[in-house]
Amino acid sequence: MKADPEDQRRLLDLQAIDTTLAQLAHRRKTLPELAELDRLAREISSQSDERVRAQVDVDDLDRDIAKQEREVDTVRQRLTKDQQRLDDGRLPARELTAIEHEITALKRRQSDLEDVEIELMERRDQAQGTLDGIEQRLAQARVDREATETRRDEALAEITKEAEWKAGARKPLAADLPAELVTLYDKIREVSGGLGAALVQHGRCGGCRIELAGADRVRVKSAPADEVVRCEECRRIMVRTSESGL
Structure with a gap:
């Protein structure tokens, strides 16, 4: 030729x-922001899954605490009723003695239930702390994702602008050859x-x-x-x- x-x-x-x-x-395909967004997507997905599990733990403990409170309240009501009957003093001595024994048992039962309730509340505080930590990390990852998306968009816009300028310069040059x-x-x-x-x-x-x-x-x-x-x-x-x- x-x-x-x-x-x-x-x-x-x-x-x-x-x-x-x-x-x-090549730059468009290999922007560091793209790799960072992939990493953040995996992190957000993982943190979201952890958040669901942590929320379930908190909800389960809330349900257990509510159940425990109902049992404590039931015991308290029985204690109040028995104490009123004992204070009234109009029952036979044998029944009053039985009531005294029941009051003692109920107080012991109340103490045991309250101890369990305190333990559940402590576990609930720990579970809430875990949930709060996950939510903070999840929120930060979403902020990072938004900032990274902004940097990606800016970089892509710059690449597109330069590519359009180069393509515009190529066309007349190729046509002239x-x-x-x-x-x-x-x-x-x-x-x-x-x-x-x-x-x-x-x-x-x-x-x-x-x-x-x-x-x-x-x-x-x-x-x-x-x-x-x-x-x-x-x-x-x-x-x-x-x-x-x-």
Whole structure:
């Protein structure tokens, strides 16, 4: 293929734009904020699950405490009733003695129930502390997520702006070059990791960095200036300038 040497050199300008666009696309996919958002999503999910379990623990203890309070209240009511009957003193001595024994048993029962209630309340305080800690961590993770989303959006907006500017610069440049040359360049770029044209510098291909030697060096050196020369190793277009060292 033949192409004006200046058009070949301008392929390097096109390649520079395409390299920048590829780098921007890579940045878009690998923003640190994306990895941080994934981590925060896992943390929020985990903390949410822990919060549910912690809330269940608190609710269970609240239910147990309420049950215990009802039992204590029942005992107190029986104590009050028996004490009134005892204070009235109009019952036979045998019944009064039985009431005294029942009062003693009820007081002991009340004490036992209140001890259990105190223990449950202490456990409830601990469970509430655990729940509060989880809710604080969950709230902080959500704040972090919001801040990270803001940074991500700002970074993406910056990348999009630069990519649009580069794409806008590429269009007239590609249109101004021979269509056949651009088509060849694009095909090579698609199969060569995004690099379709490279400068020959100091006797080396700028694409694969292999030094030209022997017959290959003679081939490249003796090719007419308007000949589109490709590397035997990487098959990229080799752009020759005064820096080529041939």
